[in-house]
Amino acid sequence: MSTVRITPSRASGTITAPPSKSMAVRALICAAxxxxxxxxxxxxxxxxxxxxxxxxxxxxxxxxxxxxGSTAAVTGVDFDRPPVSAVIDCRESASALRFMIPLCxxxxxxVRLTGSQRLFERPLNVYEDLFKQDDIYYRKTERGIExxxxxxxxxxxxxxDISSQFITGLLLALPVSGKESSITVTGRFQSRPYIAMxxxxxxxxxxxxxxxxxxxxxxxxxxxECTYRSTVYETEGDWSNAAYLDLLNIPGNGSLQIAGLDGxxxxxxxxYRDYYERIKRYDPACxxxxxxxxxxxxxxxxxxxxxxxxxxxxxxxxxxxxxxxxGTARLAFKESDRGRAMAEELAKFxxxxxxxxxxxxxxxxxxxxPGVPLSGHNDHRIVMALSALAAAAGGxxxxxxxxxxxxxxxxxxxxxxxxxxxxxxxx
Numbered sequence: 001m002s003t004v005r006i007t008p009s010r011a012s013g014t015i016t017a018p019p020s021k022s023m024a025v026r027a028l029i030c031a032a033x034x035x036x037x038x039x040x041x042x043x044x045x046x047x048x049x050x051x052x053x054x055x056x057x058x059x060x061x062x063x064x065x066x067x068x069g070s071t072a073a074v075t076g077v078d079f080d081r082p083p084v085s086a087v088i089d090c091r092e093s094a095s096a097l098r099f100m101i102p103l104c105x106x107x108x109x110x111v112r113l114t115g116s117q118r119l120f121e122r123p124l125n126v127y128e129d130l131f132k133q134d135d136i137y138y139r140k141t142e143r144g145i146e147x148x149x150x151x152x153x154x155x156x157x158x159x160x161d162i163s164s165q166f167i168t169g170l171l172l173a174l175p176v177s178g179k180e181s182s183i184t185v186t187g188r189f190q191s192r193p194y195i196a197m198x199x200x201x202x203x204x205x206x207x208x209x210x211x212x213x214x215x216x217x218x219x220x221x222x223x224x225e226c227t228y229r230s231t232v233y234e235t236e237g238d239w240s241n242a243a244y245l246d247l248l249n250i251p252g253n254g255s256l257q258i259a260g261l262d263g264x265x266x267x268x269x270x271x272y273r274d275y276y277e278r279i280k281r282y283d284p285a286c287x288x289x290x291x292x293x294x295x296x297x298x299x300x301x302x303x304x305x306x307x308x309x310x311x312x313x314x315x316x317x318x319x320x321x322x323x324x325x326x327g328t329a330r331l332a333f334k335e336s337d338r339g340r341a342m343a344e345e346l347a348k349f350x351x352x353x354x355x356x357x358x359x360x361x362x363x364x365x366x367x368x369x370p371g372v373p374l375s376g377h378n379d380h381r382i383v384m385a386l387s388a389l390a391a392a393a394g395g396x397x398x399x400x401x402x403x404x405x406x407x408x409x410x411x412x413x414x415x416x417x418x419x420x421x422x423x424x425x426x427x
Contacts, residue, residue, distance in 0.1 A: 002423060003373070004400040004411060006390035009420035011248040011256040015413050017237035018044045020267065021406055024235045025052045025095055026198055029103070029172050030205040031074035032061035036230035038205075040072045043235060047405045051093035051115075055100050058085040076230065079107060079176075090115040092335070092405065094122055097145075098165035101127050102173035105136060105151035114144040118378070122333050126166045130156055153179030160189035160218075163330070167220075168198045175207045175226035185218040190304045190327070193268025200266055205231055237261040241407050243272035243312045244384035248391055248414065250319045251280060256417055268305045275301050275309070276316055284321045284364045295361050300324045307331060310360075311385035314342045317362035318351050319392055329358040335405070336377035345374050345386055349393060369394045380405040387411075391419050 019042045029052070031038035043049060043065075053063050053072070060083050062075030088104065090097040090113055097113060104111045120142055128138045133156075136149030153174055158167060167183060174181040199209050199220075206229035210221040237260035248254045278299040298317075303310055304327030317323035331338040339355040346353055350368035354361040367389065374390070376383040376399030383402045387410075390397060400423075403410040415421050 001399055002401045003396060003398045004387075004421050005396045005424050006387060006394065007420040008394050009391055009418060011254040011391070011414060011417045011419055013417045014257040014259050015245055015417055016260040017239070017242040017245070017258055018046075018407055019235035020238035020240075021046055021048050022095070022194065022197060022238075022240075022267070023201065024049055025099065026168070026172070026201040027233045027235065028052055028056060028063070028072065028074060029099055030201055030207075030228055031230065031233075032056045032059065032063075032077055033103075033172070033176055034076045034205055034228035034230045036076060038074045038076075038230040039232045040074060041070070041232070041234040043070050043072055044408070045069050046408055047091060048093045048095065051089075051091040051096040052099075055088045055090055055096050058088045059083050059100070059103060076228070082109070083107060083111065086110060087112045087114060090119065092116040092119055094119060094163075095165055098124075098163070099169045099172060101145065101147065102151055102169045104147055105131070105134075105149060106173055106176050108150035110137075110146065110148040112144055112146050117142055118335065120144065123163065126158065126162050127169075130158065130170075151177050153177030153181040155182045155184070157184045157186060160185045160187045163333075164191035164194040167195055171195070171198050171202065171209060171220060171222070174222045175202070175209075175228065178224065180224040181222045183220045183222075185220075186216070188304075189218055190330075191268070191307065193266060193305055196266045201233075202228075204233060205229055236265055238406075239265060239267040239269040239272065240308045241384075243269060243309055244381065244388070244407075245414070246272070246276065247312050247315055247385065247388040248417075248419065250276060250316050250388070253392065269309055271306055272309050272312065275313055279313070279316050279320050279323050282321050282323070295322075295324060295363075298322050298324050298361075300326060302327045307334070308381060310338050311342055311379075311381045314346070314353065314360065314362055315385040315388050318346055318349065318365075318367060318389065322362050322364040325360045325362070327358060328355075328360050334379065334381075335402075336379040336382060338379065338382065341375075341377040341379060341382050342385065345382070345389075348372055348374060349389060349395075367393045373398045376400055376402045378402050380407065384410060387414065387419070396424065
């Protein structure tokens with residue numbers, strides 16, 4: 001475990017946003033399903049990307065990196081050959097696991113997916129329910145899932161309030177099933193921008209999925225003749241990690257510039273800039289007396305479509321004058337229970353937040369220097385959110401190595417940008 005001590009300091013200069021791991025994983029999978037060789041450029045070998053690469057290699061894709069590790073040549077899977085391994089390790093990556101499950105069923109046969117215990121504590125029963133129609137054997141344990149059967153294709157129905165990763169997994173796999181298929185999404189459709197990112201990547205690799213909307217449902221239609229084609233793709237900058245870098249500028253005590261972002265990106269986390277502005281503009285002096293009425297006056301931010309921004313927005317509200325987040329229920333099923341984790345850590349700063357089932361209230365309260373170490377909760381986004389709080393008030397973060405999941409080099413970059421930090425211990 002590594003521990004980082006941060007002293008109050010300001011960030012300045014420019015940091016280039018790391019490449020989007022969400023887009024990179026989608027590109028790697030599409031390349032693995034395409035005939036011929038594709039080239040994926042501007043990669044960052046975070047733990048999640050390494051998990052996806054390892055899983056796809058076990059599945060049968062050929063993936064070679066250049067000397068810098070930033071460009072991958074990907075040779076598509078030969079489905080006439082058996083997979084390299086019947087055991088696929090997804091480490092701690094929920095996206096790798098949820099995307100790989102339908103892919104593994106394209107071949108038939110038995111396969112076992114493994115990973116960390118926390119990974120299999122996260123919701124996975126959606127696939128179990130869906131695959132009953134295909135007579136697929138599906139068994140989940142504390143540290144793995146066993147599958148046997150073949151993804152038949154056809155018509156599938158899912159609720160819109162589940163993780164979009166289940167829908168993306170089906171969207172990526174069904175074009176290879178050889179059968180005309182559809183996915184009908186019912187009810188409130190959360191995290192829909194992630195589906196738009198998936199469809200965009202499929203289009204780049206030659207697969208066109210038709211979206212239809214009617215009577216409160218969304219239906220995605222996948223044709224029988226869809227075929228992935230090899231291509232070259234340069235990964236765009238990551239708006240999610242950019243939000244945690246930009247958090248160092250709140251509440252106006254930094255001048256850090258974030259480069260390398262596409263203003264036309266489909267990433268839903270682009271909304272963070274608007275949300276930060278709403279948080280910064282809120283003036284509690286304009287509110288009325290009671291705590292309840294003050295909460296009603298605070299900016300209310302819906303994170304249903306951008307749950308990865310949750311810790312950043314909680315920290316931003318704590319650095320300013322409070323806010324109310326709605327659509328927070330899914331924070332409980334991330335790398336940590338993020339609402340509970342941020343409540344525990346903000347209490348060390350002297351701020352008591354109210355975490356309800358689908359709402360979190362962050363009060364207007366002065367930030368104090370914590371007298372005890374902060375915990376990263378083995379969650380990269382918790383660590384980055386705490387870093388911004390510590391840059392304002394000081395603090396020691398234990399478990400700081402969790403940033404490697406999405407942003408290796410994070411502390412080196414913010415240190416060069418002026419944040420006063422030092423590594424206390426690395427056993």
